[in-house]
Amino acid sequence: MIGVAAASNAAHYIERANMLRRLECLYGKAAETAVFAAQVALDQLSEDLAARGVTALSEPRKTFSGVSVGPIADGEANSIEELCRSWISMLSSLYSVSAMELMNQAQVLQVGPDVPEILTTGADRLPALVLTYVANQRPGLERFFNEDVRQQRIRRRISKVHNVIIDFAGSHLVANFGTMMAARNHAASVDRIKRRMFDLLVERDTETKSLQPRTFEMIVQHPPADDPQITERQASVVQEGLAALADQSRSEHIAFVPLTSVPAIGNHVLRAEERPSI
Numbered sequence: 697m698i699g700v701a702a703a704s705n706a707a708h709y710i711e712r713a714n715m716l717r718r719l720e721c722l723y724g725k726a727a728e729t730a731v732f733a734a735q736v737a738l739d740q741l742s743e744d745l746a747a748r749g750v751t752a753l754s755e756p757r758k759t760f761s762g763v764s765v766g767p768i769a770d771g772e773a774n775s776i777e778e779l780c781r782s783w784i785s786m787l788s789s790l791y792s793v794s795a796m797e798l799m800n801q802a803q804v805l806q807v808g809p810d811v812p813e814i815l816t817t818g819a820d821r822l823p824a825l826v827l828t829y830v831a832n833q834r835p836g837l838e839r840f841f842n843e844d845v846r847q848q849r850i851r852r853r854i855s856k857v858h859n860v861i862i863d864f865a866g867s868h869l870v871a872n873f874g875t876m877m878a879a880r881n882h883a884a885s886v887d888r889i890k891r892r893m894f895d896l897l898v899e900r901d902t903e904t905k906s907l908q909p910r911t912f913e914m915i916v917q918h919p920p921a922d923d924p925q926i927t928e929r930q931a932s933v934v935q936e937g938l939a940a941l942a943d944q945s946r947s948e949h950i951a952f953v954p955l956t957s958v959p960a961i962g963n964h965v966l967r968a969e970e971r972p973s974i
Contacts, residue, residue: 697788698734698763700780701741702771703753708745711780712738713790717901730762737763792948820888822917822958823863823873829962837969840866860895869968870910872896873961876918876954878926878934886937889916890944897948911968913951916941920956 701710716734719727737759744752756765773779784791823845831838838846842863864871874889876882893914900912918938921931938954945952955961 697766697784698790699738699741700784700787701745701753701765702776702780703745703750704776705749707776708749708752709776709780710738710742710745711777711784711791713784713788715790715792715901718790733760733763736760741765820873820875822875822961825958826864826873826961826965829958830965833962833966834969837866837966840864840969860898861892862895862899863892864965865899866910866965866969868910869913869965870896870899871913871915871965874914874916876916876934876937878919878923878930882933882937886941889914889941893941893945893948893950893952896950900950911951913953913968914941914945915953915955915961915964917958917961918954918956 698713698716699710702708713734716731717727719730723730740759741752741756744757748755753765753768771779771783773782781793785793823841827838827841827845830841842861842865844861845863861872862870863873872892872895874892875885876889877885896912896914903910916938918934919926919931921935923931926934942952942954953964955964
């Protein structure tokens with residue numbers, strides 16, 4: 697099942713399967729064709745729903761030979777979106793509720809004048825600090841860092857909303873960097889890391905399959921448990937946040953790498969880029 701569609705006289709909606717990459721388990725490299733067919737079929741159904749409403753489901757138009765519209769059933773929910781999400785989460789192995797929740801958080805936490813600084817894409821200095829460390833150790837690797845990260849070395853970036861932001865995209869490693877706050881803005885920093893993790897998920901699932909496989913990692917800098925500048929309670933909160941993020945990363949098959957300093961993160965990136973090509 698690649699999607700659930702609902703329509704009434706007043707509205708229509710499609711909740712798409714957000715883990716189509718799982719088709720690789722069945723089709724291997726051929727999954728790219730299956731994913732393309734699924735996306736095109738859903739796009740065409742969406743256009744047909746806009747044009748014909750409920751008729752697009754009762755009298756569906758054929759797209760690809762392997763894609764069909766199943767039997768129609770009546771449903772009830774607080775919203776048409778909730779109805780589709782409820783059904784697809786129960787019936788489709790190609791759908792992840794946690795990925796959907798991350799997407800919603802990324803859409804809600806928009807940058808604006810009332811959003812705390814920690815939530816803006818330019819507020820976290822960690823990516824720029826890692827860039828400086830890595831470039832000093834191995835000149836030339838800075839080209840793998842996002843252009844905005846490179847600009848942060850010489851001026852504060854003007855905050856703006858992006859669809860997907862990737863801090864580092866090397867030959868072997870694709871990574872986003874995030875800082876875990878111990879006290880003030882701790883919850884906001886966790887939310888921001890979740891959004892960066894979602895960016896990695898989207899980038900991984902849309903990466904061209906012909907490319908050499910790369911590791912996708914969410915790399916987080918956090919204060920060590922024995923840091924004298926934080927209280928025992930704050931240290932406990934940090935560990936709870938790290939455990940929650942680790943659970944989230946496992947469910948989405950994104951590597952989670954918690955480290956306590958910029959040099960440790962920089963050396964991790966350097967080692968990853970030293971791996972020989974397959």
